[in-house]
Amino acid sequence: MREYYEKVIFGYQKLDAALSKEKSAKCILLLLSLSFGILILLLNIIYPLYADDWGYTFITGSELTQKITSFSDILNSQYQHYFLHGGRTIVHIIAESLLLLKGYWTDIINSMAYVLFAYIIYKISNLNKRANPSLFFFINILIWFFQPAFAQTILWITGSANYLWGTLIIISFLYFFCQSFIKQDNNNSIYKCIVFVLFGIIAGWTNENTAIGMIILIGILMIYLKHTQKKIPVWMLFGLTGAIIGFIIMIAAPGNYLRYENVIEGNKLLQQSKVKFYFSRLLPVIGDFYKFALPLVMIYSLTLVTYIYFDKKRNTRIIYLSLCFCLAGLMADLAMVTSPEFPPRAWFGIITFFIIAIGIIYANLKTDHIYISVIKTLLIFFASIYFILSYQRGFKDLYAINKIFEKREQIINRQPNKTEFDFVTQESINPQTGFPMIDEIPSKPNHWINMFYLRYHNIKSFKIESDK
Known part of the structure; x- marks a missing residue:
């Protein structure tokens, strides 16, 4: 019996080693990207235009009388939108552009945005590491099961522009900060500073609570760098400045205050005292955290403990970076105390930060240890079955x-x-x-x-x- 067990273990290790080779791993990674891309495309194709999608085919301020027919119409619409409705100009330009395209092109581009979104999470998690297909697989699984409004934030055009595309811009911006932080790269140039101040403005001008998390994350990375090395890269300072400028442009939109006045009219507590209102919002926000984010916090904690236990030469920067993403998620959550409502779709950026935190630790686990390797394989097997069943039910319903x-x-x-x-x-x-x-x-x-x-x-x- 012992000999049989040893043969099975030997065979498993041999197969795992073969699949872990760089060439094989890259092929599997590409196959996974195509597979998830096709699955999301199929869902995009059958997801109908709905609600805000119909409204955003018209120029804002035209009282639903002028259809958008060109990109200049979109710019005009968003100019009006900034003064009448709100400051998320960047993501609403994306929404109206996708709606202008129509048909399969919209579905294909939106599906590509999802694959790129998952890939950027993978790249941040797997910095300076070899190809890791299981990491990419688990990232997609976590997105599928833990984003509380998957269809609303990834398939619905208006929702995907606001959350999928907005968060994609933010994490793409953050990737360069994380890369520099791990590589301890201090390269500067005028060109790089200009690019990052502009990139920062766009990233900060996407989504309120996720942008707050992003700005705080960059800030605490820079604090760490300040205490561990002589200089903070100048381009980081320009990038952070740009992000703050973009965020201010977004929240300073006159349309936000018009909507806020409408909210005040229907909220007696807000009329009496803003402080009391914010305190009254604290418990629901904390309650939602337990509902939506706590399972991910538990997964993160388990992964972190496993990493610390099995890797005696653990990288403190890796742990710090993952904790930074956890803190960014927490701050993005607490920022919603100021909002009169907190729909499940607004959790998209928060959940993304926690998924990245988990991914960073998972990517650095010592999978050459037999116990971790076997557990990983079993998780892939059962997660695949559960995902297929869940996908089938969701597809049929949609x-x-x-x-x-x-x-x-x-x-x-x-x-x-x-x-x-x-x-x-x-x-x-x-x-x-x-x-x-x-x-x-x-x-x-x-x-x-x-x-x-x-x-x-x-x-x-x-x-x-x-x-x-």
Whole structure:
């Protein structure tokens, strides 16, 4: 029995060594990238335009009368948006550009953004390391299972522009800081400073709470560098300055204050005292942290303990960098205390920071130890099965919703006079899982989703009539 066990272990180690070779690992990594890219593309194709998507096909401020037909229209729309609605100009330019493209091009580009997003997380986690396919696999698994609004932030066009694309810009910016931090690189140039101040402005001008996490992360990296080496790279200072400028431009948008006034009108506690309101928001924010982030914190803690236990020559910079991402996630979470609402999709950047923290430690685990190697293989096996089952359920649910939306499109397109068409239907969407995160279009004509749907399709009315 012992001989048989030793043969199995020897065979496993031999196979693991063969798959771990650089050439094999790169091939597997490419195959995984293509596989996840195709799976996300299939979901993108069947995810319908919904809610804000319909509204963002019109120039902001035109009262849903002027459709966007060119990039100059997008710039005009976002100029108006900045003064009327909010300051996320960069991501809304992306949203309106994707909506202008339409069709399969939008689906393909959005899917490529997802693969690039996962790859940048992988690159930050795997700095100065050989190709690590299992790391890339687990990153995608963590994104799938732990992003609380996966469909809303990765498949829905407006949501993906705000969260997937916005966070992609932020972590792409952070990659260079992390690379310099680990490599202890101090190269400076005027060109590099100019590039990073501009890059920083764009990164800071994307998403409020994620940008706060980014700025804090850069700040604490620079504090560490200040205490361990003589000079902080000048381009880092320019990059941080740019990020702060971009963030200020975003939050200073007059549209933010117009929306804030509307919130105050409907919130008595906020009218009485802002301090009391912020304290009242603290418990819900902490509660959501336990709900959405605590499982990742536990995974991170377990991974960190394993790393410290098995690697006696552990790299303190690796541990510090991972803790910085944890702190960035925590600060991005606490920043939502100032917001009157905290929808699950707003967790996207926070969860991303924690996934990166886990990835950094996992990438540095000593997988040549047999116990860690076997556990890794078992996790890949069971995670794959669970992912396939979960994906199948989500795809089936989303496909059924897509068919109803397509059927409605066909009915509308057959009308000889759309502007006089009163659309009444008894068929409503009925999601079987929480994956699609698509609600039925309200029948109330004054509801904003109903209004967007009517103007987008240029019809008179839309109503769901219950089948009695």
